[in-house]
Amino acid sequence: MKVSVNWVKQFTDIELPIDKLVEKIGAQLGAVEEVIDIGKRYQGIIVARVITSDRHPNSDKLTVCKIDDGGVVKKVSRDTQGYAQVVCGAPNVEIGMLTAWIPPGVTVPSTFDKEPLVIEAKEIRGVVSHGMLASPKELGFGGDHSGLLAIDEDIIPGTSFTKAYKLDDHIIDIENKMFTHRPDLFGMLGIAREISGIQNTAFHSPSWYLNPKLIDAQSTTAQLNLQVKNDLPRLVPRFCALSIANVSVGPSPVWLQSYLMRVGIRPVNNVVDLTNFVMYETGQPLHAYDYDKLAGGSLVIRYPKEGEGLTVLGGKNLSLHKGTIIIADAVKAVGLGGVMGGAGTEVDDDTKNIVLECANFDMNAVRNAAMEYGLFTDAATRFTKNQSPLQNPAVITKAAEDILRLAGGNLASPLIDDKSKLPQLQRINTSSDFVNLRLGLKLSSAQMAALLNNVEVETKPSGSKFSSNVPFWRTDLAIPEDIVEEIGRLYGYDHLPQELPPRDLTPAKLDPSISFKSRVRRTLSSAGANEVLTYSFVHESLLKKVGQDPKNAYHIRNALSPDLQYYRLSIIPSLLEKVQPNIRAGFGEFALFEIGKEHFKGATDRDGLPKELDRIAVVVASKDAKPGAPYFAARKICDYLLDELGIGGVFYEPIDRQKTSKTATYYDSDRTALITVNGQKIGRVGEFKQSVSSALKLPRYCAGFALHSNKLVNLSSPPSYQSINRFPSLDQDLCLRSTTKLTYAALLEFLKKQLDKASAKHGYGFDIFPLDIFQRPKDKSYKQTTWRIRLWHPGRTLTTAEVNELIDQLSKEAKNRLKAARV
Incomplete structure (x- = not known):
């Protein structure tokens, strides 16, 4: 700014x-980026009057002028009347006009920041020219180089150009x-x-801003029919417009051009320049249309029609997209709401009747349009800061009055003020104690009220309490903490006491979820797995490779890169994508895990926002074939993790093929199991489909599992410790021959229950480990399953006889109840 x-x-x-x-x-x-001394650019330039203008003896396009500067410039040759001679090529030079004279030894302002051009007295086709008469372009007042700058005010010749137009100025550029x-x-x-x-x-504030006298159309025969229709009241809560007839469009006065120039705005004409001037004065953008170029004399605020386009000021052609706010007449789009007007209705030298617009647009809609079409205008910059719609009538009134004064004409329509639900002015109640506690000050409520009243935040103290009426232009003040910030800033943060606040040494409570994740990381790392961190975003092709439907995933419109277009539906595919690169890097056997988040379209929280689903995922892989199925390698790690978390009652049950999952589409249902704890589903473990393995180039030995983190947090228990048994344990192997219809899980569950009974009766401790599952090639109806059972007693050494007796009892129960014979 x-x-x-x-x-x-x-x-x-x-x-x-x-x-x-x-x-x-x-x-x-605010942070100051740069300070520019404007006065240095115009140092030495003088207002001069043209006294004579004669054709150059050696050129048809040049004139030799005598100018009056009041004799203020020294060391310049003059005639007997004290006039200086200047050769000029401008076609608009005429006797009696006032213009800017750049004498010898003075720098041309437009070159000041580039390669400074210092004017010298020199001979031009045989005639000496003492300096030059300047055009607007040479003075930095725009791009017009067609003629001299014509000064339209009564200024005494010899007056400093800097003084005449208050150019002894500094521009402070604030971030x-x-x-x-x-x-x-x-x-x-x-x-x-x-x-x-x-x-x-x-x-x-000036009265025209706080208490505007709203204007009415004058009684005149030059009435212009103007209509406004707002189809988007939510996005355009206020839209003010009026028409002015019989304006005279032309160059702006020099004072107006000088103010626009110094803040970086190029002068165009008096009407456009005044809209920019008022915008820069109040912060409220305005726009002027040529009334005679508006079909039907109407302005319609709407969304674009399919295939509709717009050529904006500057000639850029836009293909309008759905959801963009546009201003249209009865036939076509004439402006991009809150961003830029259309070229087809711009005010030019032939314009006689205008429509003045002062509107308020939704900040997010304007930001989206500016980004989408690449148009970062002064208007868009201001509208994206959430301008107050309550200032619109005052601003359009001021702009209309200025146009009537400088461009003539007369009001030709009433002020149309189309408004929906406008914000209500707020009152914030707080106290000096509340403020002082947060700033470390000892100000009274009266001192605080004085600081706020200085910036027109009307505040009345009552004892230690005070109430502040928020003015309509302060859209940032809403809660007592905003008042604290305002008082601190106005008082000066450098005046705040430099004292450390008292510290509470009470340790912060541990976050259960963070502690749980750390515990999971330690456990999986101790199992030999390596943690990886992958993006929560994936490419559409990865979803399709693992059989997931991209329609179920949230699509990111403004993605970080083309490879990260969708929120992932599950973590497993992200890990599978890393298997082949690790094998190529020379790692033959490994396990990867990640603790992350998944998102599924339709899974939302109470606010309707996408729910973040916490998951733990593990993948094991080996480049070379290994004995046994990879399923059991993954399950072994899963069992270890759940055991270390203190989660018992774990059961693995076959997948029901009729119940398909929209996310776990990559598992081979014949080689996958649901993981449940006391009937509650906590995840899946299994091998992957052949199609997934082919698409991601996975080795044959590859499996994985995924668990619901939030469920595990509730099921887990703190680590428990027990002394090491002083007495030796005994191992016995047990092999049972059963039908293939009897699952491994059912056999294991049966044995654990029998061992639990023995433990309760005799005080045994036990562990059971699977060793082998064998099926004879010629016997497809039966299988042999072998376990190693480890037994101990905390108070004595077990004998072989009693262990054998227990194993015999287990075998007997298995045969009677499961028809599983001991081998």
Whole structure:
């Protein structure tokens, strides 16, 4: 935001020198990026009057002028009447006109920041020219180089050009990011109010801003029928418009051009320049249309039609997308709402009737349009800061009055004020104790009220309490903490006491979820697995490779890269994608795990936002074939993890083929099991489909499992410790021959229950480990399953006889109940 100090001085006094002012702005308002001394560019330039203008004796396109500068420029040759001679090539030079003279030894302003061009007295086709008469372009007042700058005010020749137009000015460039929450600071009026406040002086906004006299159409025969239709009241809560007839469009006065130039705005014509001037003064963008180019004399706020396009100012052609706010007439789009007007309705030299617009647009819609079409205009910058719709009538009234004064014409329609639900002015109640506690100050409520009243936040103290009426332009003030911040800033953060606040040494409570994840990491790492961290976003092709439907995943419109277009539905595919790269890197056998999040379209929280599903995923892989099925390698790690978490009652049950999963589509249902704890599903473990293995180039020995983290947190128990048994344990192997219809899980569950009974009766401790599952090639109906059973007693050494007796009892029960014979 470029701030002109002289422009600000029109609203408030500034007593500080420029260096102190910049320091104070940096400390209490916003970071200053640059300070530009405008006056240096125009040093030595003089206002002069053309006295004579004669054709150059050696050129048809040049004239030899005698100019009157009041004799203020020294060391210049003059005639007997004291006039200086200048050769000029401008076609608009005429006797009596006032213009800017750049004498010898003075730098051309437009070259000041590039390669400075210093004017010298020199001979042009045989005639000496003492300096030059300047065009607007040479003065940095735009791009017009067709003629001299014609000064339209009665200024005494010899007056410094800098003094005449208050160009002894400094431009303070404040970083825009500092004002993201302060739309009022994108105008000189708001900046002046804040500078007054940080100088500890009261500011008073002009009456035209606080108490505008709303204008009515004058009685005239030149009435223009103007209609406004707002189809998007939620996105455009207020839209003001009026028409002015019989305007005279032409160059702006030099004073107006000078103010626009110094803040980086190129002058166009008096109507357009005034809309920009008022925007820069108030922070509220405006736009002017050529009424005669509007079909039907109407403005319609709507979404674009299919295939509709728009050529904006500057000639850029846009293909309008669904959801964009556009301004249209009865036939076509004429403007991109909140961003830029259309080229087809711009105000030019032939314009006679205009429509003035002052609207308020949804900040997010404007930001999206600016990003989508690559149009980052001054209007878009301001609308994306959430401008207050309550200032629109005052601003359009001021702009209309200025246009009537400078461009003539008459009001030709009433002020149309289309508005929906507007924000209500708020009152914030707080106390000096509340503020002082947070700032470490000892200010009274009266002192706080004075600071706030200086910036027109009307505040009345009552004892230690005070209430503040939020002015309509302060859209950032909503809660008592905002008042605390405002008082701290106005008082000066550098005045806050430099004392450390008291510290509470009470240790913070551990977050159960963080502690749980750390426990899982330690356990899996001790099992030999390696943790990886992958993106929560995946490419559409990965979803399809593992059989997942991308329609079930959230699609990211503004993705980090083309490879990260979708939220992942599960973590396992992300791990599987890393298997082949690790094998190529030379790792023959490994296990990978990740603790992360999954998202599924339709799974939302109470606020309707996508729910983050916490998961633990593990994949084991071996480049070379190994004995046994990879399923058991994955299950072994899963068993170890659950055991270390203190989760008992784990059961593995076959997958029901009729119940298909929309996320776990990569498992081979014949080689996969559901993991349950006391009937509650906590995950899946299994091998992967052949199609998935082929698509991701997985080795034949590869399996994995995924667990629900949030369920495990509730099921887990703290680690328990027991002393090491002083007596030796005894191992016995047990092999049972059973039908293939009897699952391994059912056999294991049966043996554990029998061992639990023996443990309760005799005090035994036990462990059971699977050793082998064997099926004879010629016997497809039966299988042989072998376990190693480890037994011990905490108080004595077990004898072989009693262990044999227990094993015999187990075999007998297995045969009677399961028809499983001991081999």
